[in-house]
Each structure stands twice: as structure tokens, then as C-alpha cells.
Amino acid sequence: MFRRKRNKNKIGMDSRKKMSFSSCSVEFIYMAASPPCRAVWMCIKELGIDVDMRHIDMYKKAEHTQPWFVKLNPQHTVPTINDDGFILWESRAILGYLVNKYGKDDRLYPTEPQKRALVDRMLYFDIGTLYKSMVDYFQPILYMGSSGDPQKANQLKSSLDYLDQYLEIEEYVAGDNLTIADLAILATVTHLEGVEWSYKSYENIFRWVTKLKTELPYYNECNQGGINMFKDWVKLRREQAAATAAEEAAKSVRKNSRT
Numbered sequence: 001m002f003r004r005k006r007n008k009n010k011i012g013m014d015s016r017k018k019m020s021f022s023s024c025s026v027e028f029i030y031m032a033a034s035p036p037c038r039a040v041w042m043c044i045k046e047l048g049i050d051v052d053m054r055h056i057d058m059y060k061k062a063e064h065t066q067p068w069f070v071k072l073n074p075q076h077t078v079p080t081i082n083d084d085g086f087i088l089w090e091s092r093a094i095l096g097y098l099v100n101k102y103g104k105d106d107r108l109y110p111t112e113p114q115k116r117a118l119v120d121r122m123l124y125f126d127i128g129t130l131y132k133s134m135v136d137y138f139q140p141i142l143y144m145g146s147s148g149d150p151q152k153a154n155q156l157k158s159s160l161d162y163l164d165q166y167l168e169i170e171e172y173v174a175g176d177n178l179t180i181a182d183l184a185i186l187a188t189v190t191h192l193e194g195v196e197w198s199y200k201s202y203e204n205i206f207r208w209v210t211k212l213k214t215e216l217p218y219y220n221e222c223n224q225g226g227i228n229m230f231k232d233w234v235k236l237r238r239e240q241a242a243a244t245a246a247e248e249a250a251k252s253v254r255k256n257s258r259t
């Protein structure tokens with residue numbers, strides 16, 4: 001287990017925001033554009049707890065590679081929390097921990113075994129199927145300029161089909177009230193807005209997202225800025241990929257005209 005003493009002075013105060021609700025000692029290290037971070041942020045709001053928010057810029061400054069952060073989390077992923085020396089990463093583990101430790105009741109993460117199993121099933125569905133298929137499809141496009149593997153696109157579509165089926169019979173993804181599985185999956189699905197992949201044709205998903213966007217008073221605060229940040233980054237990556245392709249084409253024309 002990673003435990004570190006909390007040392008506020010090591011971490012610059014400029015990037016910190018204090019959220020004041022009921023008192024706790026959690027430091028939340030996040031990047032707004034990251035879906036797992038948005039999920040944890042929504043959970044913090046839902047629980048009404050007081051956290052120190054530390055934003056790190058992974059896009060322009062690669063702050064997640066700085067020694068202080070790698071020392072804290074060798075996997076250098078956000079979200080990461082520091083709860084008075086208890087360090088935890090992996091968003092779905094963080095969601096469960098925050099509710100277990102700070103929830104006034106077990107509504108967001110039921111303790112009754114079968115109810116909890118249904119929430120866990122959807123959290124595992126998210127990390128192993130839905131979020132995974134989204135990353136598998138979009139990462140080669142955004143990082144390597146690939147045009148997109150149709151087989152991976154189909155995997156993403158079938159993950160969305162499964163979710164759409166689940167939501168045909170349920171109000172929320174794991175039953176008839178909001179749980180941490182909704183927060184995780186809401187953050188995943190809305191990430192598609194950043195790459196302009198429409199999920200409107202998945203009627204039940206669209207209805208559920210629209211409902212949560214109006215039902216959760218903190219939705220915009222925790223999500224909209226991050227989705228826009230991601231959108232800008234996607235635009236930049238696409239422009240860079242187009243410029244590289246144009247340069248390669250010009251090189252090849254020059255080479256052919258010489259031979």
C-alpha cells in the first residue's frame with residue numbers, strides 16, 4: 001500500500017481550489033479533460049465533501065511525468081487522491097472508497113451484496129468493455145494519426161448497444177437510483193462529445209444522459225470545461241496530423257519529380 005505524508009508546501013497552491021462542504025482531508029489530483037477524473041469529481045460533489053483540488057496539465061506540460069507525481073503514483077495516472085497519506089488511483093476504486101468512507105448512507109454504492117454486485121458489474125463493464133473499446137478505437141487516431149480501425153469502431157458500437165439495452169429496462173445503469181456506476185459511465189459516454197461521435201441514435205443512452213445532465217446540479221461544473229478542453233486538444237491533434245500528411249505528400253511529389 002502506498003502511504004505518503006501529506007505535504008501541502010511541496011505542491012504549489014496556485015493550481016489548488018478549495019471546495020468547502022463537510023470537512024475531510026482529501027487532495028484530488030486531476031485533469032478536467034479526463035473522463036475518470038470527471039467521474040470522481042461528480043462523486044465528490046454528490047457526497048458534498050471538502051477536498052483540495054490540484055489540476056495537472058497533461059496535454060501541454062506533461063505534468064503527470066514530474067518526479068513528485070511519479071513518486072506518489074508510479075503509474076502516473078489521474079485521478080489520484082491523497083487522503084491524509086493514503087494514496088489511491090484507479091477511478092472506480094476511488095469512487096467506492098469515497099462513498100465507503102464519506103457517504104452519509106450507502107445509496108451511491110449499496111452494501112447489500114446483490115445490489116452492490118450489480119453496481120460492480122457495471123463498473124467492470126465500463127472499464128473492461130465500454131471505456132476500453134472507446135480508448136482502443138480513438139487512441140490510434142488521436143496519437144498516431146490512423147484513420148480508424150473499422151473493427152474497433154464496431155466493438156465500440158456493440159458496447160454502446162449493450163448499454164442501450166440495459167437502459168431499456170432500468171432508470172439508472174444499475175437499478176432505480178443513481179450509483180457510482182452512473183457517474184463512471186456518464187463520464188465515459190460524454191467523452192464521445194469531445195470527438196464528435198454522436199450517441200443520439202442510442203435512444204435509451206441519450207435519454208439517460210439528458211436526464212442526468214438536468215438532474216445533477218453539478219453536471220456542468222464537473223464536465224463541460226473538461227469536455228471542451230478535450231475537444232480543443234482533438235482539434236489540434238487533427239490539424240497536426242493533416243499538416244504531417246500534407247508534408248509527407250509534398251515530399252513524395254518532390255522525390256518523384258527528381259526520378
Ligand SMILES: N[C@@H](CCC(=O)N[C@@H](CS)C(=O)NCC(=O)O)C(=O)O
Pocket residue numbers: 033034035036058064075076077078079089090091092127
Ligand atoms: N483506469 C484508470 C485510467 C486512468 C488513466 O489512464 N488516466 C489518463 C487520463 S484519462 C492518464 O492519467 N494518463 C496518463 C498516463 O497514463 O501516463 C482510471 O480509471 O483511473
